[in-house]
Amino acid sequence: MSDLSDLYQEVVVEHARSPRNAGVLEGEGVLRADGDNPLCGDRITVMLEIDAEERIREIRFTGDGCAISTASASLMTEAVTGLGVADALALFARFREVMTTDADPGATSADVLNTAARDATVVDGADVGHAGVESADPDSVPPLGMLEALVGVRAYPMRVKCATLAWHTLRAALPDEPAAVAPTTRTVPVSGRAADSVPVVSTE
Amino acid sequence: MNPSTLDLNPPPVADPGSPVLTEPLDGAVVRADFPILAHEQNGQRLVYLDSAASSQRPNAVLDAMRRYETHSHANVHRGVHRLAAEATDLYERARTRVAAFLGTDDRREVVFTSGTTAAINLVAGSWGQDQLGPGDVILVTPMEHHSNLVPWQLLSRRTGSELRAIPLLPDGTLDLDALPTVLDDRVRFVTMAHVSNTLGVTNPVAEVVAAAHAVGAKVLLDAAQSVPHGPVDVRGLDVDFLAFSGHKMLGPTGIGVLWARHELLEAMPPWQGGGEMIRRVTMEGSTWNDAPYRFEAGTPPIAQAVGLAAAVDYMQGLGMDRIATHHRLLAGDAARRLDALPGLRLLGPAADAAREGVVSFTVDGLHAHDLATILDARGIAVRAGHHCTMPLHDHLGVAASTRASFAVYNTLEDIDDLVEGVKHAQAMFGLNA
Numbered sequence: 001m002s003d004l005s006d007l008y009q010e011v012v013v014e015h016a017r018s019p020r021n022a023g024v025l026e027g028e029g030v031l032r033a034d035g036d037n038p039l040c041g042d043r044i045t046v047m048l049e050i051d052a053e054e055r056i057r058e059i060r061f062t063g064d065g066c067a068i069s070t071a072s073a074s075l076m077t078e079a080v081t082g083l084g085v086a087d088a089l090a091l092f093a094r095f096r097e098v099m100t101t102d103a104d105p106g107a108t109s110a111d112v113l114n115t116a117a118r119d120a121t122v123v124d125g126a127d128v129g130h131a132g133v134e135s136a137d138p139d140s141v142p143p144l145g146m147l148e149a150l151v152g153v154r155a156y157p158m159r160v161k162c163a164t165l166a167w168h169t170l171r172a173a174l175p176d177e178p179a180a181v182a183p184t185t186r187t188v189p190v191s192g193r194a195a196d197s198v199p200v201v202s203t204e
Numbered sequence: 205m206n207p208s209t210l211d212l213n214p215p216p217v218a219d220p221g222s223p224v225l226t227e228p229l230d231g232a233v234v235r236a237d238f239p240i241l242a243h244e245q246n247g248q249r250l251v252y253l254d255s256a257a258s259s260q261r262p263n264a265v266l267d268a269m270r271r272y273e274t275h276s277h278a279n280v281h282r283g284v285h286r287l288a289a290e291a292t293d294l295y296e297r298a299r300t301r302v303a304a305f306l307g308t309d310d311r312r313e314v315v316f317t318s319g320t321t322a323a324i325n326l327v328a329g330s331w332g333q334d335q336l337g338p339g340d341v342i343l344v345t346p347m348e349h350h351s352n353l354v355p356w357q358l359l360s361r362r363t364g365s366e367l368r369a370i371p372l373l374p375d376g377t378l379d380l381d382a383l384p385t386v387l388d389d390r391v392r393f394v395t396m397a398h399v400s401n402t403l404g405v406t407n408p409v410a411e412v413v414a415a416a417h418a419v420g421a422k423v424l425l426d427a428a429q430s431v432p433h434g435p436v437d438v439r440g441l442d443v444d445f446l447a448f449s450g451h452k453m454l455g456p457t458g459i460g461v462l463w464a465r466h467e468l469l470e471a472m473p474p475w476q477g478g479g480e481m482i483r484r485v486t487m488e489g490s491t492w493n494d495a496p497y498r499f500e501a502g503t504p505p506i507a508q509a510v511g512l513a514a515a516v517d518y519m520q521g522l523g524m525d526r527i528a529t530h531h532r533l534l535a536g537d538a539a540r541r542l543d544a545l546p547g548l549r550l551l552g553p554a555a556d557a558a559r560e561g562v563v564s565f566t567v568d569g570l571h572a573h574d575l576a577t578i579l580d581a582r583g584i585a586v587r588a589g590h591h592c593t594m595p596l597h598d599h600l601g602v603a604a605s606t607r608a609s610f611a612v613y614n615t616l617e618d619i620d621d622l623v624e625g626v627k628h629a630q631a632m633f634g635l636n637a
Binding site for chain 1: 632
């Protein structure tokens with residue numbers, strides 16, 4: 001049997017069972033987005049507040065998802081709390097790079113992380129409207145830290161979307177232009193599935 | 205296995221309470237007919253429990269398609285050369301074979317499509333677009349596979365007709381008592397799954413057909429999940445349209461069937477335009493070929509039709525009644541044993557209800573996708589998610605479920621592995637199993 005311990009690391013299972021920052025943020029100035037993975041029905045809502053220095057002051061999430069998506073959301077909220085918007089986006093770019101880069105046969109998780117660190121400032125073609133990504137200083141890209149616990153997901157291509165759903169939803173909640181933060185609530189409806197389109201945040 | 209050597213009197217099925225079950229089919233022998241099942245999965249014996257999504261193919265089907273491709277291929281209904289005649293003959297024989305399989309001798313009633321989805325869209329795009337308008341009602345159920353719901357949503361929008369649903373009971377099965385509340389004389393069309401792809405239950409076709417015909421409505425039966433599990437007789441069912449796919453009944457992908465009453469097909473306008481479906485084409489306009497050819501624009505999936513006919517032969521060789529008993533026994537055994545696990549909830553009726561080879565469930569504290577990944581590591585392939593029935597999952601208040609579905613090659617040993625796998629997953633997540 002293939003070893004699942006790389007996928008369901010202790011940290012992942014623990015965060016899935018006791019997610020951090022699970023809950024709701026309300027009030028003026030709360031940014032919010034809903035994410036939906038129509039493949040599996042996972043849903044997540046990310047809510048956050050940004051302070052005057054464009055840092056993520058507080059972040060919460062609610063949702064219904066698998067252990068990987070719940071743990072990833074939990075780890076994400078811990079990782080981005082206190083980060084500037086541009087740095088949070090850079091961290092997402094790095095995380096996504098790690099999760100989606102084809103691994104050399106035999107490459108260890110450490111190899112993958114080192115390779116990804118070099119490529120961390122590569123901007124995904126889909127990342128339009130986020131000038132902050134390009135402007136991030138390569139030297140200031142935050143380390144993955146606890147997010148490394150999710151690297152095992154790479155070996156399960158069908159599950160990568162689970163790990164990135166929270167991040168795509170976070171990106172949708174962030175202001176397009178970090179310099180022009182305006183208190184807005186943007187809600188991507190997820191209830192209108194009977195209509196002609198299913199709103200999808202995750203695009204991997 | 206050679207079907208001709210089978211004992212044609214299937215052994216009696218053990219009653220549900222019996223501790224020792226006997227499989228009506230020798231699953232281990234049948235399994236040897238399916239080359240893919242000989243390949244290990246993650247170093248494990250492959251336990252394939254996702255046949256409701258797509259079943260595997262026996263050598264009989266693979267060989268028939270290869271024989272066609274290597275000896276007989278040309279385009280059909282077009283050439284005068286020998287291969288064209290041979291291909292046409294094989295393709296049309298497949299049509300005759302499918303007609304007989306469905307209990308009719310009228311081969312003109314069998315339209316080959318790319319699958320169930322295309323067959324349903326054909327009915328919506330041809331009959332529905334031609335016949336329905338504002339004030340008319342299309343009646344569906346909330347348990348439909350999206351392929352028997354979305355085409356009707358689109359048609360309703362295009363024609364201004366109203367889409368209405370037969371209510372469900374709390375367990376997700378059809379609320380037949382509520383049928384009169386939604387079935388009035390504005391209803392022109394009723395469409396419904398024969399067997400639910402999520403719950404495995406058989407819908408009360410006779411009652412719905414009788415009520416629908418009483419108000420003059422036509423009935424389409426989505427038989428994608430019933431044809432793989434037992435005999436289907438279109439005359440006995442008294443429906444007007446019936447659709448199914450090859451790849452869920454041991455045949456290839458890319459082929460499906462729309463069966464429809466001949467007089468309905470003859471009156472229906474074309475759906476897609478192209479070669480084959482025309483009688484005469486001028487720059488000013490065209491006239492249409494007869495049914496079923498009017499609905500088969502372009503070069504059809506010929507090898508796939510040959511493969512479908514081989515799948516029909518294979519299933520009938522095993523015996524459709526015996527297949528039905530085998531699938532019901534496996535699903536019943538799985539439902540009872542899973543239901544006995546702590547934290548496990550079956551979707552649909554109680555464990556002892558008849559299920560046509562399909563069992564869906566949730567496990568408290570364990571998401572379907574995690575369970576499916578853990579089972580996969582043990583060589584067990586199940587479906588996780590909403591199984592293309594989001595409205596049914598919404599009705600049941602479940603975001604995602606795990607589905608095990610059975611075919612002729614499954615055995616009671618497969619269910620042992622499934623139950624052990626679920627227990628193992630619960631232990632991995634610290635759930636008291």
